[in-house]
Amino acid sequence: MSETKKQNYLKGAAILAATGILTKIITAVYKIPVLNLLGDTGAGHFQIALNLYTLLLTISTAGIPVALSRLVSAASSTGRDRLVKRYFSVALPFFALLGLVLTLIMLIFADPLASFMGDVQGGLGIQVLAPAVFFSCVISIYRGYFQGHNNMIPTAVSQLMEALSKFIIGLLIVWLLIQAGYDSSVATAGSYVGSTIGLGLCIPVLIFLKFRFDKRSAHHRLPVHDRETAGRGAVLLQIFKVSIPITLGSSILNIMTFADTKIVMSRLQDGAHFTYEQALALYGVYTKGLSVFNFPSSLIVPVAVSIVPVIAAAIATGRHREAKGIMESSLKLTNLIAMPAGVGMAILSVPIFKVLYWNSNPIGPALLATFGIASYFMCAQLVTIGILQATGHEKIPLVTCTVGGLFQIALDAYLTGQPDINIMGSPFGTLICYGAITILNLMFINFKVSERPELSKVFVKPALCTAVMGVAAWAVYELLFKAGAETLGDGRLALAVYLFGAIAAAVLVYGILVIATKTVTRDDMRLIPRGERIANFLKIK
Structure with a gap:
């Protein structure tokens, strides 16, 4: 690996890692008091609406930053600047339109969607989150463009803006609504306002940053070799060819989570014989454990994002040893962070949960202990998926994620319906899901990737x-x-x-x-x- 490329890769990873840490701290500072204010039942409302939002967001945006960063990186590294511009100009209007359609679906069908997921009072929250899907679609195009140039600062800026808006505006609105006597479903909807506003504010900022970036980098670009570029239809087809497998692979788990939410809520009531309110409260405790479970992955997502364009560029120019070095460094960094985080979460689950959520259901620490081990595999599968995507095997995660998701649904459907297990079955299903994905991804990397990591x-x-x-x-x-x-x-x-x-x-x-x-x-x-x-x-x- 050349020294310059190493520095660029790790500088990009470091920027996103630092931002990830900061945004997760801000989110934790926001989530802990919000979930405590909302109580176990309100926490259940909070997560169920987010599961739908995350699914639609993943379908519309998951593959685009990765695909665009990979295509832009390959084109830019070989001096095809006109093709870089064409990728952006084609992707932006199409995916903005897709975001608008999904936003309208959420606005119009909010109540039926909430009822389908088992939360009959969650429609208002879905409507508040609806515009965020459109904003995120637009933002994802800009992030992919910048990441393809190995410039992670705009992504970091937009993440911080959303986190700060969520913290300042969201927390304030929740507190005001609770003080005014509104029930937890309305207060939960208020908690989403900050995210929606923050994402909306990111768009003009990213437009300005792109204008400045293009102007400054114009003097340092390689000579243009692509005097004739492909038509808009051909470029869009090329973007789809890369992004659709990535989107499907990323969406599988969210589709499974969406289905799993309905299954868990139904099984807690039909199988374990809890009332709707009791089932929602148990799901709320699960949500509180989930908020801690997601923290280690915030440190790994930047690594997974950063390696894709760099590995792709190294392979495109025949630098296979450099690609191998990046794979090894990313896996090693993941293990150095995720292993101690997961083990520490499991061993210290009782004090962690009680310190964060003192008045919650006593089953919380047991949930968190299982989540702790699962968090390692959550992190490992992110990086292994990134390696597969960067090396041109973006269809493989579609298979591995499907297998993992089916394991989770099957286990959750059976275990959460057992009265003596109930909600404890869900984190166990999560553990098996991500464990299976990680093991399968590593097997495919070992067999499919040339210059595979040791x-x-x-x-x-x-x-x-x-x-x-x-x-x-x-x-x-x-x-x-x-x-x-x-x-x-x-x-x-x-x-x-x-x-x-x-x-x-x-x-x-x-x-x-x-x-x-x-x-x-x-x-x-x-x-x-x-x-x-x-x-x-x-x-x-």
Whole structure:
């Protein structure tokens, strides 16, 4: 891998990773008080409407940034600037129209859609989210264009704008509605206003950033080789050829989640014999666990997004060894982040859940423990899908995600209908779903991808370091809890103190281990900005 390409790849990943961390912190600061204000029942309303929104959003936008970034990267790296412009000019109006159609469907059929998903009071929330689909379709075209040029800053800016708007406006509206005496379904709809407004504000900002980017980069482009470009129909067909398999692969899990929501709500009532209100409250507890489960993946999504155009460009120009190096570094980075996060979440599930959601149903920590292990596989499948997409095997995730999704639906349909298991069956289905996808993706990478990554190099040492870290986290928490029980007690604040101590100890132990065992090497550190200085400070050889 050339030094410049390494720096560009990791700089892009670092920008999105930093943004991902910040936006997830903002979202967590927003979600925790919002879900506490809404209660378990309101949390159920909150997630059910989001599942529909996420499905439609994925169908309309999932494949476009990836496809556009891949096509733009390949064309730009070989000096075909006219083709780059054509990709953008064709994609923007078509997918804006698609977003408008989906927005109208959500506005007109909000109540029937909510009832179909098992939440008869969720129609208003769906209508509030409807314009966000149109805005997201437009935004996805700009993000794909910028990512194809390995410029992740506009994506980061738009993500931050949405997160801040959701936090400031959404939280304020929820609080005002609760204070005014509105029920949880109305307050939940109010929580979506911030996201919709934030996405709408992103569009003029991205238009300005593209204008400035094009103007500045005009002097640094390669000579134009494509004096004749394909027609609009041919370009749109080329975009579809790449994006449709990616969209289908990404949509499968959301389609399964959409179906799974209805199945879980139905089975909790018909099989486990809970009332509608009880089933909705249990689904709300599940939603609270899901909010923690999704956090580690926010650190991995930037890696999955960044590797696609870079690997595609390396393969397009015959730099296969460079592509292999990027695959290995992305898998290793994923394991170094996701493994300790998942294990820590599982081991410390009781204090984490009680500190965040003190007055919730006591089944919450058990849900979170299962989610913790599932979170690793959630992260791993994101990067393995990115590798398959970047290497031209974008149809494979369609198969693997379908298999994983079918596992989840089958398990959830059976387990959640058992009175003694009920909602606990759903996170277990999630674990099996993402575990199956990850294993199948790795198998296909091993058999299908030339210059495939050496998996033992990126899995063994992170797993060993994580195991020791997990033991340290458990031991320190138990020690602090026993030592402080008589003085601090076991209230929310006391648990937060014990939890902070355990996390601090785990981070310290893990940091020492990855350096002492050379899990992180000086060569790895050279791939990040100022890595040599950090390596010198930590005395990494």
